[in-house]
Each structure stands twice: as structure tokens, then as C-alpha cells.
Amino acid sequence: MGSEQQLEVIKSAKVLMVGAGGIGCELLKTLALSGFQDIHIIDMDTIEVSNLNRQFLFRQSHVGQSKAKVAREAVLRFRPNINITPYHANVKGPEFNVDFFKQFNVVLNGLDNLDARRHVNRLCLAADVPLVESGTTGFLGQVTVHVKGKTECYECQPKPTPKSYPVCTITSTPSKFVHCIVWAKDLLFAKLFGDKSQGNDLNVRSSDGASSSENAEDAFERRADEDVEQYGRRIYDHVFGYNxxxxxxxxxxxxxxxxxxxxxxxxxxxxxLSYQNGTLEKDCPNGDSSLVSAMASLGLKNPQDIWSLLENTRIFLEALKLFFVKREKDIGNLIFDKDDQLAVEIVTAAANIRAASFGIPLHSLFEAKGIAGNIVHAVATTNAIIAGLIVIEAIKVLHGDTNRYRMTYCVEHPARKMLLMPVEPFEPNKACYVCSETPLTLEVNTSRSKLRDIVEKIVKNKLGMNLPLIMHGSALLYEVGDDLEEVEVANYEANLEKVLAELPSPVTGGTVLTVEDLQQEFTCSINIKHREEFDEEKEPDGMLLSGWTQPPTTEKDNDPTLANKESTSSAAQTAVVEVDEVEIVLPSVRVDIGGAKRKLSDISSAATSAATGVVDATHSSRKPEEIEDDDNDVVVMIDGGNLGANKKKRVQ
Amino acid sequence: MDNEELTEQETALYDRQIRVWGVDAQRRLSKSHILVSGMKGTVVEFCKNIVLAGVGSLTLMDDRMVTEDSLSANFLIPPVDDVFRGKSLAEVCCDALRDFNPMVQVSVQKGDLSSFDGDFYDKFSAVVVSCCSLATKRLINEKCRKRQKRIAFYTVDCRDSCGEIFVDLQNYTYAQKRLDETIECQLQYPSFEEAVAVRWSTLPRRLSKLYFAMRVIENFEEAEGRKAGETSIADLPRILKLKKELCEEQSLNESHIPDALLERLLIGTKEHPPVCAIIGGILGQEVIKAISGKGDPLKNFFFFDALDGKGIIEDIGSISTGN
Structure with missing residues (x-):
């Protein structure tokens, strides 16, 4: 294995790593030890305390600094003679275009979100550079290899999209703690402290909108000279009582x-009793607003404790007061941030009070923070293992050792005695809209939906485009970019607000739109189909995109499994993976162990929502097959989910 | 459990992993004491993992001086002469590991592992040995087993792109979670001696070939009086001869130990860094499981070969083996 020839290939390779986080730190270290000498690394993040338990290249003293740069310095200490080029930047930035990608022999992903993964996938396809993709969550992990024309691309299999909830479940009929969290974070917190110009459904209740409070908007404004304590109680009574x-x-x-x-x-x-509520003067002596804490001023220490209704009430009122007294300048432009202690406190308390109202079990701040911040489980060991597997695949890719490429799953409970399970990669999906340019179909009400709806909900959200351009035949409907004339910009802005059928070049049933992302060098066609009505609950976008492999239907669509609960890792059938460095999709594999059928690792698979911290128990329609090879060993085959029922496709 | 709470500092630092294994497990980890011997790449990876996880203390043993060779798969040693000159491997690694997590006590124990009395081991919750002879593995394992308290025992070895882990948790009880129920599970582990004494012909036909190959090399080193890892491709003919003898003695078809595999294990004297990361990661996970009492521990061998990419568990020498 470690021959001279192999070492030469490694030494002369130029590799791009995207992500210097949990997987990234391990990967950079293992690449350097393995003899790689020209490594470029992109990461837009800075270091946080909660990274230090696994991102071992970073220390307490590095908190706040660029991950890519600190990682480089740390690795140069034990391998001073190699070249590491760091970019403290977003991989979606315009400087990382197809030409940039073309200079690399292989791209290695250690990312934490679907959006960036799709973006890198497209750039790798456009630049024809092999991609090794990875992800971990808790003790689970996976590594996959994507080589244009040889194996499936990252998007050949549908990816679970973030879970969203029907608005009225959140505003009126919560049945799970996560609904209370979404309400507290996305509605109440945004209403109280966020941008006032943004729409907010806080006062929407079931279907009786019209009959409810006429002065709902005013209820949240603090009146002139209103005592902050009184204001807090008024808000409290309004949202938890009156509403x-x-x-x-x-x-x-x-x-x-x-x-x-x-x-x-x-x-x-x-x-x-109100004035027993905390002493403002004690905390934050040096004026560091990030240290303001309602827990601290109330003497509550353990974030693992579940507070009583009284404690939640006190925290809520105290936190609200602290925002107004200590952080008034932030009010009006706050966005919930899991690292903002006071924000987490008020969201936890509000979610718990609402939960109490609806008879839903209360949760600790630790748990609430996990759900609200979509915090993923993460340990060093899994990241180290996955990084090792990435390097093994990268070396095969550099040698063009196509027949030996493997996707590898790192599982928690062994299946067929395997903790690390290699599987042969699949051929590209001929119906993939990304690597096979298959046209998509969009059902939409063309006399009601605006171009903006298509741009935001479909082109950006669903298709993951960054800088889209939309054409109807040769007519340009929409475009973004730095080099546009002012007239053009105004023109496109105006188009955005137009209903489809009323565009200069009208879009109606039968129209074919061409959507292109110049940065990703990715184009696809969308066949437009007019449809009058959409189900508000099931099709909240008011349109329906189809024509590629559909995301598998969720067995229990309204029963999302909460992420971030300790029990999840062993949860079984509808297990639950949620994701650290990524979203991860593990196959459900049946394996025959000593005659007994057993489900692989209890994992079915899962998806994570970047927005809500919720995992869908969907996505595992892959069926495994076993084939005996000449060595009497067994290779587990996992068939592509919706690729075509029982046809097994292997890369040759 | 006891009522001690984690400090704020611990809660902040360990946030992401507490979400994986819980507060109780984190508390048990912080009270555990680990001994490792043989500071090669795989063990260094392991040490990094458990220092980050937040064990109470880690004691390192390896009096060998740092050489060019020891730098190859080791990210703890800067290749700067004045950092490691005159220092043992354990000492240099100790300095670097301390830096990873100020809440973990990392120290060096000098001396020869096999020279310590049994009560030396009482301080430790888990003992991991690497780069040592068959005789030392047996001896330390027996010493651990004789103590009143249960001391988890592990051996780990990497050759070329292959790795092996052996686990002895003696009599181990843990809570196994399945679906919604938690079952108390009891496992009885054989000692290293008992495991390797199992007659090859009675082992399952599909047992990992690495198991046999590692035993052949181990036996060769033992017979020749070599130190662990002190073999090279020049030894191949004699090792093949020994393989033949062992196979005859144990009534095993020779095809279960391919010559090509033995050749690979002899050529690759240096550890393959990705394999170190993988084996060190699996071992870290296992030690964390054993200490925290959470998760199914592996019983009792683990093999990884980068050539086929499989990471396989084998249960060898248990009373139930052969059923």
C-alpha cells in the first residue's frame, strides 16, 4: 500500500478541503501525516468554545479567530514544510468559481449544511473534479465518492429537506415541545426583538384571524414611560393568557x-413577589452584553434542570427586562442565536410556559437550546474515523482506482459483524436533474404566483442556486450579478413583483423556463404546468416541483422525531440521526447474521432540519442485496432508493 | 449516581458530546484514569480522542527516545530537534497532549510495563498496551484480571494498512437500549491467553484472515526473541514456514492466511496514518463506552483492512464460541 509510487502521487496532488470544523481538523491532520503537500482549505467560520471538545487543532486562546487559518498554523507545527493555503471565506463566494475548482485533483468536503454541499457538488461536476463527501452525527458517519460520469453525484439521491410545520400547528395547536420552541424562537422572539418590518404570524390563530384582537400589533410596543416590569407582565399576559x-x-x-x-x-x-426577581446590578460589571444572564441574576445554575412554571415565569420576565435594560441597542435587529445566552433563556422560558399551557412536558435549557439551535451531536472519535476513511478514498481517487471506490458507513451497532461497512458506489442516476440535466416540472397557479415566489421558493430554496438567471426562450426574465446596468436591475426587480402570466414574456401552462446558475455552471429546464388550487397545509409553497426523484414519503409526516435527545442514538426503527457536520443519510440494510434477520444498526436514516433542529424519520427505501464474491466474503449492496425498484447498478 | 454537577466550564466545553452520551457518562469519564503504553501513531490518535473526551487522567509509558521514525504517524511531535532531544516519546507526547484539554491530567510513568506489581494497576480504569510482545500482553492482562476492581484491558496494533484491537472487559454489565426498553446486559470476556488459545480449526470459516496473520507474526517474534514490530520482509520465508507449521498443528487450511497478506504486513513497517486515525477512533469509542457504561461494547476483537475497507468485529474464545 505505502509504495514509493503511491507516495509520489500523494506528494504531487493538489487538494481542496471545504470545511475546517470537526471533520476538517481531523482531515487536515491526517492528510498532512499521509504526505500531502499542497492543501487548500476554505472555511468561513470562527472558533467557538463548544468546538474545542473535538476540533483539536484549536485552543481556548483561539476563540473568535478564523478556523482555516488557525488549523493551518497548528498543522504546520508538526509538518512545517508543506503548503497549506487557508481561505477565511464562504465557499459560495464568487472567487471560488469553476476555474478555481479546476486546479485541484480532488475536493474533500467536511461541511455542515445541505446548501453548501449542493453548491460544491455542482462546481465539482462543472469542473470535472472528483469529490469525496462526508458527514457525521454522534457515533454515525459516512463517506461517499462522487466522480462525474462514473458514480452518482451528491444530488442523485433526493436529500431530505428541512422540516417545516404548518403555521397553525405553531400558532394555535402545538402538540410537541418543538412546536413551542419554534413559536418562541421564530415568532415571539422575532416579534419582541427582531426586525419590526418583517412579517410575523404571532397573532394568527387558527382560522379566525378576523375576529381576534384589532390592536394586536400595538400590544407588543412598549408604551412611552411604561415601566419595564409592567411591560413584561403585559406581554406575558397577552401571549400566554389573552391569546x-x-x-x-x-x-x-x-x-x-x-x-x-x-x-x-x-x-x-x-x-x-416580583421584586425578589433578581438584582440587575450584580451581573455584567464590565458591560460585556454577551454575559448578561437571567439565570445568573436569579441564581439558577444547572442548565440540565427542568424549571417549574414559576421559575420559567421569572426567567421570562427577568430576561425581557435585561434585554431592555442592558441590551436596548440590540432590540429591533436581533436574530436568534444559540450562543446568545439571554436569547436562549427567554426562548426556553417562553417555550416552557406555552408547553405548560398546552399540557406538553417541559424541558431543560440544555435540551431547549439543542432544539432551538439545531445543535448536533458531535464527538471526536467519529470525526477521526471518517477523516481516515476520506483520505483512503482520496488516495484511490488520485490513482484512478475506480473499481475500488467505496461508500463507507460507520455505524453504532454492528451489522454482519461490521462497524465500518463499505458499499460499492452507484452509477449516476439518469433522472438526476443536476448531473443528467433532466427537466423538472413545476405546478403553479400562473395567474396568482409571482416571479419572486419561483425565485425564492423554488430556484433558491429547492434547487439550491446561488446566482440564478431565468430565461423564457431567449427572453431574460431575471438575473443577478455585479455587472448589471441600473436599468436592468430595476427591470428585474419589477419582474419579481409580477404575476407569472403578466410578465413581459408571459409564463403560462406549457412554458419551458431555463434556469441557470453562472457560478455553479449549472442549468436546468422547468416545464410549467398551471394549476388552480393548492393545499395550504400540504403544499405551503403554493406550488409543487416534481420530475426528479421525489423525496421518499415520510411514514408519519406529522410525527417528526426530535433531534438532540440523548435517547435518539439508540432509538430504533424510526431512528434518528442528526447531524453534526452534515446531514447524513444512512441506508436501512437488512443483513443476515447467523440466520437471524436484523436491521442494520437500527438506523433507518434520517434527515435534519437546518431550520428547526428536527429530524425526519424518512428516507430509507434502499434495499440491500448481498452478493457473494469469489473470496467467500460478503459484500452488502444497497440498492438505490427510487432509482428503479430492483435494478442493481454497480460501477464497473 | 452521585450528585456532583459538572462545572460551567465543563458544560460549555463538553456541550456537543453531552448531547451524545449524557451528563452521567461525562461525570464517569471525568473520574476515570487511563494507562497507555507504546506511543505510536495509533495510540497517539487514541490519546487525543480520550483527552478531548475529558477523562480524569491519562498516564503515558514509553521510554524510547524520539527518532525520525517515530515522527512518521505522530502529530504530537514537532520535527524540531531541540523540542525532542533527550526526551522520551512519552515525555514529548505528554507535553503536547496537556495542551489539548487543561481539565485532563496527563503524566508520564517511567519504567518497564511488565516490571510493575499488580497494585500499580489499581489506579486505572482502563489499560491500553501497544507495541509489546505476546508475553507482555498475556502478563499485563493477567495482572489486570487478578485485581479486585475491574480494569478494562485493550491491546492495539497497526501494521501497514491493517489494524487489530483486542478487548477484555472481564465480567461486564451494562444497560442496553433497544427501541424503548432498556435491558441489563451481561458479557463474559475471555482473557487474551484464552482467546488466542482457541484451536484454529474450531473457529468460524469466515473469520477475518487478519486474525491468523497477526497471530503468526506474533508467534514468530516470540520464538525469535524479537521486540514487537521488529520484523521485515527479509523474514518472509521463515514466517511462511512458521505459518505452514501452525496451520498443520491447528488443522487449518493454509488458504486462510494468504501469503500476500503476510507479505503486506511485513513490508509496511510504518503505520499508515489514515488507519491510525480509524483504529485510534474505534479504540477511543470503545474505552468511552466501557467507562460510561453506555453503548454496546465490542467483543472481543476488531479488525480493519484499508484494502477492502471493512471494519469487522470477531468474538473469539468466548464460552459460547462455536455454537
């Missing part, structure tokens, strides 16, 4: 549901 009373008025909603209980602050915390 619930209002919702209760709609009998239809509660026919088959438990009726929530309105909660008013004076019932939980009598006015005269």
Missing part, C-alpha cells in the same frame, strides 16, 4: 384536542 383565551373561543379547533389553559403572570407570580 390563549381568544383561541379557546374557536370551539371547532378543540373538538378533538385538549383545551389549553390560559396562564396569567399574577397567578404564577403575585405582583408583590
Amino acid at each position: 390563549i383565551e381568544m383561541a379557546l373561543g374557536n370551539e371547532e379547533t378543540w373538538k378533538n384536542r385538549n383545551r389549553p389553559k390560559p396562564i396569567y403572570s399574577c397567578d404564577v407570580l403575585p405582583e408583590n
Whole structure:
């Protein structure tokens, strides 16, 4: 294995690593030890304390600095004579175009989100550079190899998209703690501290919108000279009391549901006790606003404790007060951030009070933070193993050793005695809209939807394009870029607001749109089909994209499994993976162990939502097959999910 | 469990992994003491993993001086003469590991592993030995087994792009989670001696070929009085001869130990860094499982070969073997 010839190939290779996080640190170290001498590394992130338990190239003193740069310095200490080029930048930036990618022999991904993965996949396809993709969560991990024309691309298999919830589940009928978290974070927190110009569904209740409070908007404004304590109680009573009373008025909603209980602050915390609530002067002596904490001022220490309703109430009121007293300048432009202690505190407390109202079990700050921040499980060991496997595949790629490429799954419970399970890669999916340019179909109401809806919901969200250009025949409908004339920009802006059928070059049923991303050098066609009505619950976008491999249907669509719970790793059938460095999709494989059928690692597979921290228990329609090879060993084959029922395709 | 809480500092640092294994496990980790012997690439990877995980203390043993060779798969040693001159491998590694996590006590124990009395081992929750002879493996394993408290014992070896882990948790009880239920599970591990004494002909036909190949080389070193890893391709003819003898003695078809595999293991005297990362990662995970009592521990051998990419568990020498 370690022949001279192999070492030469490694020494002369130029590799690009995308991501210097959990997998990235391990990968950079292993590449350097293995003899790689020209490594480029892109990462836009800076170092945080919670990285230090696994991103071993970083120390406490590096917190706040560029991951790519610090990682480089750390590795040069034990391999001073190699070249490492760091980029503290977003891989989606314009400088990383197809020409940039073309200079590399192989690209290695250690990313943490679907969006960037898809972007890199397209650039690798356009530049014809092999890609080794990876991901880990807890003790689970996977490495896959994507070589244009030889193996499937990253997007040949549908990727689970972030879970979203019907608006009324969040605003009116929560049944799980995660619904309360989404409400507290995306609605209440945004309403209180976020950009006031943004739309917000906080006051939307079931279907009786019209009958509810006429002055709902004003309710959140702090009146001139209003005492901050009084303001806090008024907000509290409005969202946990009054709004619930209002919702209760709609009998239809509660026919088959438990009726929530309105909660008013004076019932939980009598006015005269209010001033036992914390001492503002104690905390944050040096004015560092990131240290402001309601827990600290109330003397609550353990983030693992589940607070009582009284404690949640106190935290809520105290945190609200602290925002106004200590961080007034932030108000109006805050976005929830899991590393903002005070934000996590108020979201935890608000979610718990709402949960109490709806009879949903309360959760600790630690758990709530995990859900709200979509925090993924992460340990050093899995990242180290996955990084090792990436290097092994990268070396095969450099040798063009096509027949030996493998996707490898690192599992928690062994299947067929295997903890590390190699599987042969699949051929490219001929119906893949990314690498096979198969046209897509979009059902949309062309006399109601605007071009903006297509750009935002389909082209950016679903197709993952960064700098899109939309054409109808030879007519340009939309384009973005730095080099546009002002007139053009204004023109495109105007188009965005137009209904499809009323565009200069009208888009109606039967129209074929060409959508292109110049940076990704990726083009696809969309056949437009007019449709009048859409189901608000099931098709919240008001349109339906199809024509490529559909994401597999979720068995229980309304039963998302919470991420970030300790029990998940052993959860079984509808298990649950959620994702650290990535979203990860493990196959469900049946294997025959000593005659007993057993499900591989209890993992079916899963998906993570970048937005809500929720995992879908979908996605594992892959069926394995076993083939005996001449060595009496068994190779486990996993058939492509929707690729075509039982046809097994192997790379030759 | 006890009621001690993790400090704020610990909670912040270990946040992501507490989400994997829980607070109780983190507390048990912080009270555990690990001994490792033989500071080669795989063991260095292992040490990094458990220092990051936050064990209570880690004791390193390896009095060999640092040489060019020891730098090859080791990211703890800067190739700067004045950093490692006059220092043992354990000492240089110790300095670097301390830096990874200030909450873990990392220290060096000088001396020859096999010269310590049994009570030396009482300090440790787990002992990991590498780069040592068959006799030393047996001896240390027996010493650990004789102690009143249970001391988890591991051996780990890497050759070329192959690796092997052996695990002895003696009598081990843990909570196994399946679906929604938790079952108390008990495992009885054989000692190293018992495991390798199992007659080859009674082992399952599809047993990892690496198992036999590693035993042949181990026996060769033992018979020749060599130190662990002190073999080269020049030894191939005699090793092939020994393989033949062992196969006859144990009634095993020689095809179970391909000559090409033995050749690979002899040519590649240096560790392959990706394999070190993989084996060191698996071993780290296993030690964390054994200490925390969470997760199914592997029983009792693990093999990885980068050539086929499989990471396989084999259960050898258990009372139930052969059923």
C-alpha cells in the first residue's frame, strides 16, 4: 500500500478541503501525516468554545479567530514544510468559481449544511473534479465518492429537506415541545426583538384571524414611560393568557384536542413577589452584553434542570427586562442565536410556559437550546474515523482506482459483524436533474404566483442556486450579478413583483423556463404546468416541483422525531440521526447474521432540519442485496432508493 | 449516581458530546484514569480522542527516545530537534497532549510495563498496551484480571494498512437500549491467553484472515526473541514456514492466511496514518463506552483492512464460541 509510487502521487496532488470544523481538523491532520503537500482549505467560520471538545487543532486562546487559518498554523507545527493555503471565506463566494475548482485533483468536503454541499457538488461536476463527501452525527458517519460520469453525484439521491410545520400547528395547536420552541424562537422572539418590518404570524390563530384582537400589533410596543416590569407582565399576559383565551373561543379547533389553559403572570407570580426577581446590578460589571444572564441574576445554575412554571415565569420576565435594560441597542435587529445566552433563556422560558399551557412536558435549557439551535451531536472519535476513511478514498481517487471506490458507513451497532461497512458506489442516476440535466416540472397557479415566489421558493430554496438567471426562450426574465446596468436591475426587480402570466414574456401552462446558475455552471429546464388550487397545509409553497426523484414519503409526516435527545442514538426503527457536520443519510440494510434477520444498526436514516433542529424519520427505501464474491466474503449492496425498484447498478 | 454537577466550564466545553452520551457518562469519564503504553501513531490518535473526551487522567509509558521514525504517524511531535532531544516519546507526547484539554491530567510513568506489581494497576480504569510482545500482553492482562476492581484491558496494533484491537472487559454489565426498553446486559470476556488459545480449526470459516496473520507474526517474534514490530520482509520465508507449521498443528487450511497478506504486513513497517486515525477512533469509542457504561461494547476483537475497507468485529474464545 505505502509504495514509493503511491507516495509520489500523494506528494504531487493538489487538494481542496471545504470545511475546517470537526471533520476538517481531523482531515487536515491526517492528510498532512499521509504526505500531502499542497492543501487548500476554505472555511468561513470562527472558533467557538463548544468546538474545542473535538476540533483539536484549536485552543481556548483561539476563540473568535478564523478556523482555516488557525488549523493551518497548528498543522504546520508538526509538518512545517508543506503548503497549506487557508481561505477565511464562504465557499459560495464568487472567487471560488469553476476555474478555481479546476486546479485541484480532488475536493474533500467536511461541511455542515445541505446548501453548501449542493453548491460544491455542482462546481465539482462543472469542473470535472472528483469529490469525496462526508458527514457525521454522534457515533454515525459516512463517506461517499462522487466522480462525474462514473458514480452518482451528491444530488442523485433526493436529500431530505428541512422540516417545516404548518403555521397553525405553531400558532394555535402545538402538540410537541418543538412546536413551542419554534413559536418562541421564530415568532415571539422575532416579534419582541427582531426586525419590526418583517412579517410575523404571532397573532394568527387558527382560522379566525378576523375576529381576534384589532390592536394586536400595538400590544407588543412598549408604551412611552411604561415601566419595564409592567411591560413584561403585559406581554406575558397577552401571549400566554389573552391569546390563549381568544383561541379557546374557536370551539371547532378543540373538538378533538385538549383545551389549553390560559396562564396569567399574577397567578404564577403575585405582583408583590416580583421584586425578589433578581438584582440587575450584580451581573455584567464590565458591560460585556454577551454575559448578561437571567439565570445568573436569579441564581439558577444547572442548565440540565427542568424549571417549574414559576421559575420559567421569572426567567421570562427577568430576561425581557435585561434585554431592555442592558441590551436596548440590540432590540429591533436581533436574530436568534444559540450562543446568545439571554436569547436562549427567554426562548426556553417562553417555550416552557406555552408547553405548560398546552399540557406538553417541559424541558431543560440544555435540551431547549439543542432544539432551538439545531445543535448536533458531535464527538471526536467519529470525526477521526471518517477523516481516515476520506483520505483512503482520496488516495484511490488520485490513482484512478475506480473499481475500488467505496461508500463507507460507520455505524453504532454492528451489522454482519461490521462497524465500518463499505458499499460499492452507484452509477449516476439518469433522472438526476443536476448531473443528467433532466427537466423538472413545476405546478403553479400562473395567474396568482409571482416571479419572486419561483425565485425564492423554488430556484433558491429547492434547487439550491446561488446566482440564478431565468430565461423564457431567449427572453431574460431575471438575473443577478455585479455587472448589471441600473436599468436592468430595476427591470428585474419589477419582474419579481409580477404575476407569472403578466410578465413581459408571459409564463403560462406549457412554458419551458431555463434556469441557470453562472457560478455553479449549472442549468436546468422547468416545464410549467398551471394549476388552480393548492393545499395550504400540504403544499405551503403554493406550488409543487416534481420530475426528479421525489423525496421518499415520510411514514408519519406529522410525527417528526426530535433531534438532540440523548435517547435518539439508540432509538430504533424510526431512528434518528442528526447531524453534526452534515446531514447524513444512512441506508436501512437488512443483513443476515447467523440466520437471524436484523436491521442494520437500527438506523433507518434520517434527515435534519437546518431550520428547526428536527429530524425526519424518512428516507430509507434502499434495499440491500448481498452478493457473494469469489473470496467467500460478503459484500452488502444497497440498492438505490427510487432509482428503479430492483435494478442493481454497480460501477464497473 | 452521585450528585456532583459538572462545572460551567465543563458544560460549555463538553456541550456537543453531552448531547451524545449524557451528563452521567461525562461525570464517569471525568473520574476515570487511563494507562497507555507504546506511543505510536495509533495510540497517539487514541490519546487525543480520550483527552478531548475529558477523562480524569491519562498516564503515558514509553521510554524510547524520539527518532525520525517515530515522527512518521505522530502529530504530537514537532520535527524540531531541540523540542525532542533527550526526551522520551512519552515525555514529548505528554507535553503536547496537556495542551489539548487543561481539565485532563496527563503524566508520564517511567519504567518497564511488565516490571510493575499488580497494585500499580489499581489506579486505572482502563489499560491500553501497544507495541509489546505476546508475553507482555498475556502478563499485563493477567495482572489486570487478578485485581479486585475491574480494569478494562485493550491491546492495539497497526501494521501497514491493517489494524487489530483486542478487548477484555472481564465480567461486564451494562444497560442496553433497544427501541424503548432498556435491558441489563451481561458479557463474559475471555482473557487474551484464552482467546488466542482457541484451536484454529474450531473457529468460524469466515473469520477475518487478519486474525491468523497477526497471530503468526506474533508467534514468530516470540520464538525469535524479537521486540514487537521488529520484523521485515527479509523474514518472509521463515514466517511462511512458521505459518505452514501452525496451520498443520491447528488443522487449518493454509488458504486462510494468504501469503500476500503476510507479505503486506511485513513490508509496511510504518503505520499508515489514515488507519491510525480509524483504529485510534474505534479504540477511543470503545474505552468511552466501557467507562460510561453506555453503548454496546465490542467483543472481543476488531479488525480493519484499508484494502477492502471493512471494519469487522470477531468474538473469539468466548464460552459460547462455536455454537
